[in-house]
Each structure stands twice: as C-alpha cells, then as structure tokens.
Amino acid sequence: MKVLRWGICTAGKISQDFSNAICDLKNHKIQAIASRSLEKAQELAGKVGAETTYASYESLAADPNVDIVYIGTVNIAHFPLCKLFLEAKKHVLCEKPLGVHAKEVGQMIDLARKSGVFFMEGIWSRFFPAYDKVRSLLSNGEIGDVKFITGDFCYDGFSIGSSHDKSLGEGAVYDIGVYLVQLATMVFGPNPILVQGVGGLTQTGVDEICSITLKYPNHKIASMVTCIAANSNNVASIVGTKGRINLLDSFQALSKLELVRGFPVPGMFEKEVFEFPHPCSDRPFNYPGSVGFQYQAQAVKQAIDEGKTEHPLMPWSETLAIHKIMDKLRHDVGYYRPDEETEKEKSLLN
Known part of the structure; x- marks a missing residue:
C-alpha cells in the first residue's frame, strides 16, 4: 500500500502533537517540516524522523516528495497557507478554525475544488471510534427522536496566557466553541433556523464567553456554552424521547459515553457504558488525547487512496455551514474581524 x-x-505545540501521533503509523511518513525557525523544525524532525526541514513555507509547498500538508499555525495564518499549498496541488489538512470567517472558508473550498486535491478542516472529533458509536446509536433509534443537545467546553485561558489575541484570530468560539457547533450539526444537520449567541468580550476584544443557541425545525434545540475564562466539565448530552447519550471525559476527544434510558432516579433508569481507550503511545504530548490524531490521519489517507477530495464525515458544505454559524455567534457578542467592520456598522444601525 502506498505511503x-x-x-x-x-x-x-499542536504540530508537535500531530507529528508524534502519526509518525509511527504504518503507511504514513513525516517527510518534511517547515517553520520560520529552522532550529525548531530540525528539533522536531529529529524526534519524528522527518527527512527534510525548511525555514520557509514556500519551500515546503515546492517539495515534490510531500503529498499532503498538515497546517498547525495560528488561526489568522490558515487562509494564506491553505491557499499556498492548494495552489501547489498539495492535499491539505488544516487545523480548526479553517478560517477566521466564512468568506475565507468559501474561497478555500473553491480553490480546493479547482485544484482537485483533498482538503479538510481538522475536526478530529468526528473520527474517534466513540463518535462512530454515537452515530450508530442515533441512526439505530436507541434514544428515539432527538429533542435537544446540551454541552459545555471551557478552559481558563487567562492562566496560560492564550486565546486572547485578536490579531491572531483567537477567541472562545474559534478555539473551542467549534467543537460544540460541530456536535450540533452532526446530530441535527448544518442548517439551523435560528442562531443566537449571548456573551461578552475580553479586554483584548475577543469573545470570552458565548452561550450558544441553535434552533432547528420541529422544536429541536442545541444549548451550549463556551468560555476561555474558566474551566468546566467539558461534557455533552444528546437527549431524545427514549433516552440520552452522555458524552464524557472531554467530549472533543471522546473515549467514554453512556446510553441512559428512563427517569434519572435510582431504580428507575438503565445505563450502559461504552469505553473506547485511546491508542497507546510512549511519545510525549502537549494536550490530552492528542494520540487520537491517529484516527483522523488514517481516515484522511483512506479518503485520498479512494480518490476523494473531501471526507464524508466532514464535507465542505458542512464546514462552510459551521463557519457561518460561528460568524453569527461572534457578531452577536460583538466580535468582528477588521475586514468585517462594515457589517458591524450596519448592525449598529438596525
């Protein structure tokens, strides 16, 4: 099989984790690493067995021995770098958020379509075996007609000095709220009939907290909270007419879930627990669950081997829809990008 x-x-850090997760996978090879700091590229290359290092991204784009590029830069750089590699006819897997607003995302998708290469936003959650189980339970009707979703994803970014730089495209919705939105679109679909965000901004002008409400036809609701100023349980529940699915242990890198039926009082409900331990690895990681990048990388390779340009679990149309939802949430709490100021002025007049 082709490597x-x-x-x-x-x-x-995120590129380090991705590299450490996939470098030992069969039929995957880290061929080259590019960084503005050649020293850092060489250091990582020595740890994961990369043959080539570059001090420029243009050199990486020109490397004929590279099939696909993983982009793990700051958010604001995703758009120009995706353009660079897509124009070079490289397959691209880019970390979330794919862009800092939906207009960028649409342009990238158009370019990927024109280039005829595989392109995907790195919503890695979709590829965990535990998410396969969630989808199976839903499709089999185990919890009946799904009525609502709840969830929270919050962490104290102030204590580590991250996620507050507007110039880098950071913020709660961009950095972690996207996982909540993708859960809602996975369950209910990409087209809510109402999107509403309530929250506030940090002193640096990014969204510190956002309460997310998505309403779908037939009174289906997703109600979730994301915040970069406090830590939370980082769990979610999908509730239906016959039961509920509780996504536990950091739902974005899911390894454990509960199927619960009945009223939540001792003796009046049934509970079944499903566990999906992450792969074992002796390699170091900066973030919990990062070894799970293996699932995403394997899914990407399978799609490329099958000649696909997008993955059915994370299609371009849904990616664009997610970013349109996030745009609305940001705007609702007052977070506009510099090139969106005209939209901000219009909203103030309404």
Missing part, C-alpha cells in the same frame, strides 16, 4: 508522505507546517 502517505506528510509535510508539517510549523513546529508549534
């Missing part, structure tokens, strides 16, 4: 040769764009 998929990866180029890694930047050598920061």
Whole structure:
C-alpha cells in the first residue's frame, strides 16, 4: 500500500502533537517540516524522523516528495497557507478554525475544488471510534427522536496566557466553541433556523464567553456554552424521547459515553457504558488525547487512496455551514474581524 508522505507546517505545540501521533503509523511518513525557525523544525524532525526541514513555507509547498500538508499555525495564518499549498496541488489538512470567517472558508473550498486535491478542516472529533458509536446509536433509534443537545467546553485561558489575541484570530468560539457547533450539526444537520449567541468580550476584544443557541425545525434545540475564562466539565448530552447519550471525559476527544434510558432516579433508569481507550503511545504530548490524531490521519489517507477530495464525515458544505454559524455567534457578542467592520456598522444601525 502506498505511503502517505506528510509535510508539517510549523513546529508549534499542536504540530508537535500531530507529528508524534502519526509518525509511527504504518503507511504514513513525516517527510518534511517547515517553520520560520529552522532550529525548531530540525528539533522536531529529529524526534519524528522527518527527512527534510525548511525555514520557509514556500519551500515546503515546492517539495515534490510531500503529498499532503498538515497546517498547525495560528488561526489568522490558515487562509494564506491553505491557499499556498492548494495552489501547489498539495492535499491539505488544516487545523480548526479553517478560517477566521466564512468568506475565507468559501474561497478555500473553491480553490480546493479547482485544484482537485483533498482538503479538510481538522475536526478530529468526528473520527474517534466513540463518535462512530454515537452515530450508530442515533441512526439505530436507541434514544428515539432527538429533542435537544446540551454541552459545555471551557478552559481558563487567562492562566496560560492564550486565546486572547485578536490579531491572531483567537477567541472562545474559534478555539473551542467549534467543537460544540460541530456536535450540533452532526446530530441535527448544518442548517439551523435560528442562531443566537449571548456573551461578552475580553479586554483584548475577543469573545470570552458565548452561550450558544441553535434552533432547528420541529422544536429541536442545541444549548451550549463556551468560555476561555474558566474551566468546566467539558461534557455533552444528546437527549431524545427514549433516552440520552452522555458524552464524557472531554467530549472533543471522546473515549467514554453512556446510553441512559428512563427517569434519572435510582431504580428507575438503565445505563450502559461504552469505553473506547485511546491508542497507546510512549511519545510525549502537549494536550490530552492528542494520540487520537491517529484516527483522523488514517481516515484522511483512506479518503485520498479512494480518490476523494473531501471526507464524508466532514464535507465542505458542512464546514462552510459551521463557519457561518460561528460568524453569527461572534457578531452577536460583538466580535468582528477588521475586514468585517462594515457589517458591524450596519448592525449598529438596525
């Protein structure tokens, strides 16, 4: 079977984790690493067995031995770097958020379509075995007609000095709220009939907290909270007429879920627990669950081997829909990008 040769764009923490997760996978090879700091690229290359290092992203795009590029840069750089690699006819897996607003995302998708290469936003959650189980339970009608979803994803970014730089495209919805939105679109679909965000901004002008409400036809509701100023349980529940599915243990990198039927009083409900331990690895990781990048990488390779340009679990149309939802949420709490100021002025007049 053909080996998929990866180029890694930047050598920061998330790129380190992705590289450590996939470097030992069969039929995957980290071919090259590019960073503005050649020293950092060389350091990571030595740890994960990459043959080539570059001090420029343009050199990585020109490398004929690289099949696909993983982009793990700061948010604001995703758009120009995706354009660079897509124009070079490289397959691209880009970390979320794919862009800092839906207009960028639409342009990237158009370019990927024109280039005829595989392109996907890195919503890794979709590829965990536990998410396969969730989808199976839903499709089999185990909890009946799904009525609502609840969830929270929050962490104290102030204590670690991250997620507050507007110039880098950071913020609660961009960085972690996207996982809540993708859960809602996975269950209910990409087209809510109402999107509403309530929250507030940090002193640096990004969304500190956002209460997310998505309403769908037939009175279906997703009600969720994301915040970068406090830690939460980071769990979610999908509730139906016959039962509920509780997504536990950091739902974005899911390894454990509960199927519950009945009223939540001792003796009046049934509970079944499903556990999906993450792969074992002796390699170091910066973030919990990062070894789970393996699932995403394997799914990407399978799609490429089958000649696909998008993955059915994370299609372009849904990616664009998610970003349109996030745009609305940001705007509702007063967070506009510099090139959206005209929209902000219009909203103030309404």
